Amino acid sequence: MMKVTVWNENRHEQTNEKVQEVYPKGIHEAIADFLTKAGVDTRTATLDEPEHGLTEEVLEQTDVLVWWGHVAHHEVSDEVVRRVQQRVLAGMGLIVLHSGHFSKIFKTLMGTSCDLKWREANEKERLWVVQPNHPIADGVGEYIELEKEEMYGEHFDIPSPDELVFVSWFQGGEVFRSGCTFHRGMGKIFYFRPGHETYPTYYNKDIQQVIINAVKWAEPSNRTNPVYGNAKPLEDVPGE
Template sequence: MSPKMSAAPLRVTVWSEGRHEQQDAQVARLYPQGIHGAVAEGVRLNLGDEVRVRTATLDEPEHGLTEEVLADTDVLTWWGHIAHHEVSDEVVDRVHRHVMAGMGLIVLHSGHWSKIFTRLMGTTCTLRWRAERDRELVWTVDPAHPIAAGVPHPIVIDEQEMYGEFFDIPAPDELVFISSFSGGEVFRSGCTFRRGHGRIFYFSPGDQDYPVYHHPDVRRVIANAVTWAAPAAERRTPRLVHSETSWFEGEGVRS
C-alpha cells in the first residue's frame, strides 16, 4: 500500500552538513540543535504522528545515508553549503538511485549546488546572490498546489540572503513560489520536478546566518512538501523492458 494511503507514518530523513554550527558561534546560537534539528522540529510540529523523523549529517559514517537508512526513508530533505565537495560520490549514486525509484527529495537553500541536485537537474544550478541582511517576500503563484496549502501570500522573511535570477535549472514541472527582494531581484524560490518515479521540490529560503528555519510559514511549506513528495506507489527503479509484437497486455508492457 502507498505510504500516502496507509496509516503508517511517513518516514522522513532530514540531512545537513552540520558544519556551520560547529565553526560559527552565531550559527550555533541560531541553531543550537543544528540546521537539521530545526528543520526536523518544524516537520514534527506540523505533521505530528503522520511522520517519523530521523536526522543525519555529513560527518557520520556514509554521511548517515546508508542503504538501510535510505530504504527506510520515504522523503529525504537536504541542506548543504560549504562542503558539497566532501559528499561521497558513492552516497550520491545511492541517493540518486532511491530518488529514481520513488523516494521524495526536498532540496533546501544552498543545496541547489549539491552533487545530488545538479546531477538530477543536469545543469550547473548556478544563480545570482548577495550575502546581505535583506527582506524576502515569497509569493505564491500556484495557490491550488498542495505545497502552498495554508501559506500566507506573501510569506514575509525579514532577514535573509538574496538569491536572484538567472537560476540555471531546467524549466520546473510546477512553479509554486517566486521571491522578491529589496534590490528588485526576483527568484524562482519554490519549484517541483519529477525524475524517474521520484518527486523533487526545491525551496530557497533558509540561509545559515538567519533564523529562517524557525519561521512558522517556512516550516509549513517544508512540511507540506514532505507530504507532497512521499511515494505514491511501491518504490521501484525504472527499467528497460522488451516488448513483444502482440496485444499490449501483461508483464511485458510494465515499467
C-alpha cells in the same frame, strides 16, 4: 507512517558562533523538530557520520529526504550521491533547501550548473505564491515575508520547473524562482530557497508549513514501478 530523513552537512554549526546561537542543535534538528510535531516519523543524518548517515539501509527506510548543504558539497561521496539518485529515480522524494542548489545530488538530477546570483545584505525577502492551488502552498497566504535573508537572484540555471509555486522578490530588486517542483523517474523533487544559516528562517511558521506540505507532497506513490526491457506482447503478434 511516512518516514523522513533530514540531512545536513552540519559544518557551520561547529565553526560559526552566530550559527550556533541561531541553531544550537543544528539546522537538521530544528527542521526535524517541527516535522516531528507535525506527526512525521523523522530521523537526522549528517556529513561526518559513516557514509554521511545515508547507508543503503537508511535510504531504503526513507520515503522523503530533506537536504541542506553549503560549504562542504565537495566532501559528499560520489557513491552516496549515486545511491541517493537511484533511490529518487525509484520513488523516494527529495526536498532541497537553500544552498543545497549547489549540492552534487541536485546538480546530478538537474543536469545543469544550478548557478545563480547571491548577496548577503540583511535584506527583506517576499515569497509570492504563484500557484495558490498547489498542495505545497496549503495554509499559506498570498506571500511569506522574511525580514532578513540572503539574496538569490536570476538567472537560476536549472531546467524549467514542472511547477513553479513560489517567486521571491528582494529589497535590492532581484527576483528568483524560489519554489520549484521536478519529477525524475518515479521520484518527486521540490527546491525551496529560504534558509540562510545565520537567520532564524526555519523557525518561521509559514516556512515550516511549506516544508511540511512539501514532504507530504513528495511522499512516494503506491504505484508499481514501470518494467523495462524486452516485453512479451499482450496480444498475438506475427513472429512469436
